[in-house]
Amino acid sequence: MSKYDIIVVGSGPGGYVTAIRASQLGFKTAVVEKEDLGGVCLNWGCIPTKALLKSAQVFEYLKHAGDYGLKVKEFDKDFDAVVNRSRNVADGMSKGVQFLMKKNKIDILDGFGKVLKGKKVQVTPGNGEAKTHEADHIIIATGAKARELPNLPIDGKKVIEYRKAMTMEKQPESMIIVGSGAIGCEFAYFYNSMGTQVTIVEYLPNIVPLEDDEVSKQLERSYKKSGIKVMTNSSVESVDTSGDKVKATVKTKKGEEILEADVVLSAVGIKTNIENIGLEEVGITVEKDKIQVNEWYQTNVPGYYAIGDVTPGAALAHVASAEGIICVEKIAGMHVEALNYQNIPGCTYATPEIASVGMTEKQAKEAGYDVKIGKFPFSASGKASASGAKEGFVKVIFDAKYGEWLGCHMIGAGVTDMIAEAVVGRKLETTGHEILKAVHPHPTMSEAVMEAVADAYGEVIHL
Incomplete structure (x- = not known):
C-alpha cells in the first residue's frame, strides 16, 4: 500500500489545480483519474467548446467579409474538420496537464477512485486489479455529468x-x-x-x-x-x-x-458524480446531490474533503480551482481567506458574449438597496464600431448610499475578458469614483465600464 500526504480523486480544473498547489506546498501528492487528465472541462467542456465557437465565429466573419470591405469569393465549412480541430485542442491541453503532473512530481493513479474508511482510496483500473492507497488527507473532486430528465431520456442518437x-x-x-x-x-x-x-x-x-x-x-x-x-x-x-x-x-x-x-x-444542468465512490460507507454527509462541507471544504469526517461541482458552490471551473487551492493551503496551516461566493464571475461564450458578477438589478432592489444604475451601449463605443461589433452594453449597479459596487453585467464582443476589472474592483471594495478616475485606454471595449459608471453618476461623456 502506497502512502501519500494528499490524494485527490478527480483531475478536472478542481482536482489537478489542487494537486499542483499541494505539491508546491511540499505534500507528497497523487491524483486519481479514470479517463483523461483535465476532466470534463478540459476534455469535454470549457476548452473544446471554445474551439468550436471560434470556428463558428470565423465562419461568421467570412459570411460578413463585405462589411469590412473585403471580397471572399468562395468559402465553405468542413464540419468534420471543425470537430477535429476542437478535439485536437482538447488533446493538446490534456497533454499539458500531463506535463504539469510530471513537473510537480505528482503520481497519477489510473482508474476509478473509491474512498474507504481509515483515510484510504481504492483505485480500480479499467482492465486491472484494484489497489488501495493511503493518505493523511483525501480530497474528492469528481465533478459532474449532464443531468437527465425523466421525460427526456438520452439515447445518444436522437x-x-x-x-x-x-x-x-x-x-x-x-x-x-x-x-x-x-x-x-x-x-x-x-x-x-x-x-x-x-x-x-x-x-x-x-x-x-x-x-x-x-x-x-x-x-x-x-x-x-x-x-x-x-x-x-x-x-x-x-x-x-x-x-x-x-x-x-x-x-x-x-x-x-x-x-x-x-x-x-x-x-x-448537471448531476454530481458521487455514485459508488464510497461516501455512504465512510459516512460522509450528502444533501440534495451535494457533499456537505464547511468553508475550508472539510466534510463531516476528519481527513476527507470535497471541492468543485460535488459541493454546493457554483459549478464553474474557476470556482473549483479556487476551492482546491484554499483547501490545501488551509491543510498546510496557512492563513487563508474563505471564498466569497458573491464575487464569482459567470461567462457565456456565445456571440455576443455574456459576463457578469454580483447582484442583478432585480436582486439589488429586492435586497433593499437604493441603487444607482449606469449603462453604456457598445453602439457608442469607437472600438466596437471599428470592430463591427456594436451589439450589447455594459451595465453597472451601485449602492446609492455608500457607493458599493453591487453588480456588473456585460453583453457584447469580448466581454468575458473584461469582467475581471469588476471582480477585482469589488474584491478591493472599490467605489464608482475610483473607477471613474482610473484612466481607461482609448479606443477599447473596456472604456465602456468607465462610461457605464459615469452614466450611473451623471458624468457620462459619450452618450
Missing part, C-alpha cells in the same frame, strides 16, 4: 447531451435545445452559425435566466435576429424517437405544440 453535441459525425439540419444556460446558448450559437435550424426551449421566462433581465432580453433579440427560434415559458413534456426525426411535445402558455428536428440536445 436525444443527446453535450459530449455527443461536440463530436457529431454529421451536422444535423435541425436541432431543438432544451435549456438556455451557458451550455445551451453556446451550442445554439455554434450550430446556428454552421447552418443548422435551431430552436431553444426554456422553462423560465428568460433565456440565460441567471443573468440580469436586460442582458437576457438583449441575447434573445440577437438570437432571433440570427434566425434562432426562442421559446420561453415552455417545457418539453415528451419525445417520440420512433420515426426518422424526433418529435418533441412542447407545452407553452398557449397550449401544446409538436416540434420536429433531427436531434434534441438536453442542456438542463
Whole structure:
C-alpha cells in the first residue's frame, strides 16, 4: 500500500489545480483519474467548446467579409474538420496537464477512485486489479455529468447531451435545445452559425435566466435576429424517437405544440458524480446531490474533503480551482481567506458574449438597496464600431448610499475578458469614483465600464 500526504480523486480544473498547489506546498501528492487528465472541462467542456465557437465565429466573419470591405469569393465549412480541430485542442491541453503532473512530481493513479474508511482510496483500473492507497488527507473532486430528465431520456442518437453535441459525425439540419444556460446558448450559437435550424426551449421566462433581465432580453433579440427560434415559458413534456426525426411535445402558455428536428440536445444542468465512490460507507454527509462541507471544504469526517461541482458552490471551473487551492493551503496551516461566493464571475461564450458578477438589478432592489444604475451601449463605443461589433452594453449597479459596487453585467464582443476589472474592483471594495478616475485606454471595449459608471453618476461623456 502506497502512502501519500494528499490524494485527490478527480483531475478536472478542481482536482489537478489542487494537486499542483499541494505539491508546491511540499505534500507528497497523487491524483486519481479514470479517463483523461483535465476532466470534463478540459476534455469535454470549457476548452473544446471554445474551439468550436471560434470556428463558428470565423465562419461568421467570412459570411460578413463585405462589411469590412473585403471580397471572399468562395468559402465553405468542413464540419468534420471543425470537430477535429476542437478535439485536437482538447488533446493538446490534456497533454499539458500531463506535463504539469510530471513537473510537480505528482503520481497519477489510473482508474476509478473509491474512498474507504481509515483515510484510504481504492483505485480500480479499467482492465486491472484494484489497489488501495493511503493518505493523511483525501480530497474528492469528481465533478459532474449532464443531468437527465425523466421525460427526456438520452439515447445518444436522437436525444443527446453535450459530449455527443461536440463530436457529431454529421451536422444535423435541425436541432431543438432544451435549456438556455451557458451550455445551451453556446451550442445554439455554434450550430446556428454552421447552418443548422435551431430552436431553444426554456422553462423560465428568460433565456440565460441567471443573468440580469436586460442582458437576457438583449441575447434573445440577437438570437432571433440570427434566425434562432426562442421559446420561453415552455417545457418539453415528451419525445417520440420512433420515426426518422424526433418529435418533441412542447407545452407553452398557449397550449401544446409538436416540434420536429433531427436531434434534441438536453442542456438542463448537471448531476454530481458521487455514485459508488464510497461516501455512504465512510459516512460522509450528502444533501440534495451535494457533499456537505464547511468553508475550508472539510466534510463531516476528519481527513476527507470535497471541492468543485460535488459541493454546493457554483459549478464553474474557476470556482473549483479556487476551492482546491484554499483547501490545501488551509491543510498546510496557512492563513487563508474563505471564498466569497458573491464575487464569482459567470461567462457565456456565445456571440455576443455574456459576463457578469454580483447582484442583478432585480436582486439589488429586492435586497433593499437604493441603487444607482449606469449603462453604456457598445453602439457608442469607437472600438466596437471599428470592430463591427456594436451589439450589447455594459451595465453597472451601485449602492446609492455608500457607493458599493453591487453588480456588473456585460453583453457584447469580448466581454468575458473584461469582467475581471469588476471582480477585482469589488474584491478591493472599490467605489464608482475610483473607477471613474482610473484612466481607461482609448479606443477599447473596456472604456465602456468607465462610461457605464459615469452614466450611473451623471458624468457620462459619450452618450
